Amino acid sequence: MKIISGSLMELSAHLARQTDSQDDAVIEERVKAIIAEVKAKGDQALFSYTEQFDQVALAKLKLDLTEIERGYQETAPEVVQALEAAKANITSFHLKQKQSGFVDAEKAGVIRGQLVLPIETVGIYVPGGTARYPSSVLMNALPAKIAGVKRIVMVTPASPEGLPPGLLAAAKICGIEEIYQVGGAQGIAALAFGTETIPKVDKIVGPGNVYVATAKKILFGTVAIDMIAGPSEVVVLADEAANPAFIAADLLSQAEHDVLARAILITTSQLIAEKVNEELESQLVTLPRGAIAREALDNHGAIFVVEDVTSQFALMNQIAPEHLEIQLADPLAHLSRVKHAGSVFLGAYASEPLGDYLAGPNHVLPTSGTARFFSPLGVEDFVKRTAFISYTKEALAAEKTEVMILAREEGLEAHARAIQVRFEEEKK
Template sequence: MKIYRESLIEMKKIVARLTEQTTDLEIERRVTAIVENVRKNGDEALKDYEQKFDGISLDNFKVSTAKIDEAYDNLPSEIKESLLLAKKNIISYHELEKEQGFIDTNTPGIIRGQKVTPLERVGIYVPGGTAAYPSTILMTTLPAKIAGVGEVIMVTPPQKDGISQTVLAAAKVAGVDAVYQIGGAQAIAALAYGTETVPAVNKIVGPGNIYVATAKKQVFGKVAIDMVAGPSEIGILADKDAKPNELAADLLSQAEHDVRARAILITDDEQLAQVVSDQVTKQLATLPRRDIATRSINERGFIAVMKSIPEMFELMNVVAPEHLEVQLEDAMKYLSLIRNAGSVFLGRYASEPLGDYVAGPNHVLPTGGTAKFSSPLGVYDFVKKTSFINFSKESLVDDLKAITTLARVEGLEAHARAIEERFNQKEN
């Protein structure tokens, strides 16, 4: 792995350069055409695209309940038990995210409050082929169910041999309400606008390739979306006492996802940097996905050697990684130094894949530096808030002068008159 030994200020520039985003206008244009076509022509357009992109001709997109039940019944018990353990822990964590709204009755004559309402219907996107992760189906569906969403619609690209049995079983474990075999930008368009067979949803979540991400961004506004997901990332902060073999293994667990995945180690120990780099090379040799992982490590990974632990945190806050491991002595005490990260793994035994599967916190996380302003997918993504007020006549009188003054300052005479109309003598 490339090892940098630059100053903090220099490293910040390097990180900014490495993480710069680019927009592909050609993909934008292609996606716009797909979205417009599906919006206008519905199922017919979906059929054309599935034939064209996936080489599959379908009469009916919807997967029958019988097929889903069958997949669940045939699931090997070891996998079933693992999914059920994951489900239990995801639920117990996400229950803590539930919001209650509030009501303020402290001023006589005035009631002010906020109510929390679940979205009516949401769509979850599940990538096809080797990127169809059963764990992600739990991570996207369960928070929606806990929020009280009425209906969760799953879409996933059709496969020559049919949808993976594990994926269908996971859909049943998670409580998905319906599964449609559609993928790509066309699936996002179908969820946003609805077709003859696919119901329109209020929000679309879940990871996907660049076409899916671009389509999500384009339909944003018509529906809500979660953050546009980029390649996976891990940032590790480690001192001289961390175990190089474990750090290398954790770096590779992200690198194997995607050639564009990013694995970063920041340490204050020159020797550790060198040993981890060697370990990465050694462990790569026996990985089934070594071609992907090698490219990710060589093209996008790096190790930075900094002068002190505060400098390490300062640089990592600029990276704002999706996953952050703190492999430092007494890791918990550093929580207050972390500003920007999706999910934090504290201490030697909080290895990143633990969070991918069974720990409970969500694994759909902000990538590409968006942890500076975005949160993990959560129950809060599947509700919206509505404020409300109730005022007595006397309370409105108390505020009348301020309202009419501000309305007229803003040139909005009808606003002022609406209040004054309550106090006009004449009745109409």
């Protein structure tokens, strides 16, 4: 990987130049056409796109419960056990995110409060194709279950060999009973509008490719969505005492995802920079997805050598990475320097893949700098708030003047009169 040294100002300017302004007008038009077709033709469009894009002539969209059960049975017991262990950790972490509403009855005659209600129906998109992601099923479904979502609908691209057993095992472990074999923009459109077979949902969550992300964006408003995901990224902050082999392995675990994945090391040590590069080379040799990882490192990876820890965090916060590893002495002490990051891994043994699978925090995370404003997927994504107020006549009397003044200040006389009428003798 290229090693770039410089002052904070130089490196910050370097990073700022890297914002890719991808023109996706062509993709957008294609996705819009797919959406229109699914809206107009329902299931028929889904069968047709599945044949076209996934090379599968489906007999039906929905899996039977027996098919889900069979996938579970066909999954290796140690995989089932590992999924159950992951479920336990994910559940215990996400239970702490659960919020309740509140009631405020501090003022005489006034009750104010907020309900927190589960979203009724949620669609989970699980990527497919050559990949299989049972862990994504857990990460999407378990927070929804904890939030109290009544109906969870999973869609995932059809595959000529049928859906991977591990995926079905994960679904069963989460209690998912509705799985539809349809992916891409057509799968998102089906969830947004509903078809003869697939129910219309209130919110769609889960990562996908650029077609999925574009469809989610276009349909935002018709349904809610979690976030718009881009390529995955990790930033590792390391000092001279960090272990180059660990760092290289973690960078590679990011880079193997995708040729667009971004693996970045920011270190105060030129020596560590060089050693990590050596380790990358030696570890790459035997990596099954080595070609993908190498392309990602070459095109999107970088090692920045900076002057001090302040510069490390300044650059990191500028990137606002999806994953952040802090491989510095006393890592917890640096947590307050983190302004923008999806998920933070503290110390030499909190390796990023641990978070991908088992630790418990969610692995559906904001990418491409959107950690400035988006959050990891969580229980909060599956609830909505409703406010309420109750006022007695006396309580309203105490505040009616201010309401009427403000309504009239805004030129909304009917607003003022709605208050006034409640104090007119003849109207009672």
